[in-house]
Amino acid sequence: MAEIKLREHPCYGFRVGCVICGQVFEQDGVAAMLMMPGADKRLGIGDVCPECLDAGPKGAAERARGYAVYLRERAGKVDDLAVLLEDVPFSAWATSKQVKDLEDEGDRRIDLAQAQAHGFNE
Numbered sequence: 001m002a003e004i005k006l007r008e009h010p011c012y013g014f015r016v017g018c019v020i021c022g023q024v025f026e027q028d029g030v031a032a033m034l035m036m037p038g039a040d041k042r043l044g045i046g047d048v049c050p051e052c053l054d055a056g057p058k059g060a061a062e063r064a065r066g067y068a069v070y071l072r073e074r075a076g077k078v079d080d081l082a083v084l085l086e087d088v089p090f091s092a093w094a095t096s097k098q099v100k101d102l103e104d105e106g107d108r109r110i111d112l113a114q115a116q117a118h119g120f121n122e
């Protein structure tokens with residue numbers, strides 16, 4: 001049988017996704033963990049948001065079903081995306097190195113602009 005276990009959480013303002021409904025929420029000092037039976041002990045499978053807690057088990061089940069519908073729809077869109085990506089030529093693609101190089105160039109421009117704004121010369 002599943003159950004909710006409360007435990008102190010060392011991180012305040014830590015953003016997590018609810019395992020039941022997928023909503024991202026902020027934890028403040030106490031986490032509500034959904035526990036499931038494992039082979040020899042209970043396993044924590046994820047954090048539960050305040051709305052799912054307040055919905056109770058049956059309401060949380062409805063929220064889980066709604067999240068499952070969303071995930072199935074999303075999975076279909078990701079499958080469609082995979083089909084589209086198969087036709088993209090490599091020349092129309094970018095690498096992470098190109099992104100990093102452009103970020104570094106942007107950082108240098110910002111550093112230069114800040115230095116100029118403060119009257120520093122390179």
Ligand SMILES: [Zn+2]
Nearest residue numbers: 018021049052
């Ligand atoms: Zn939730």
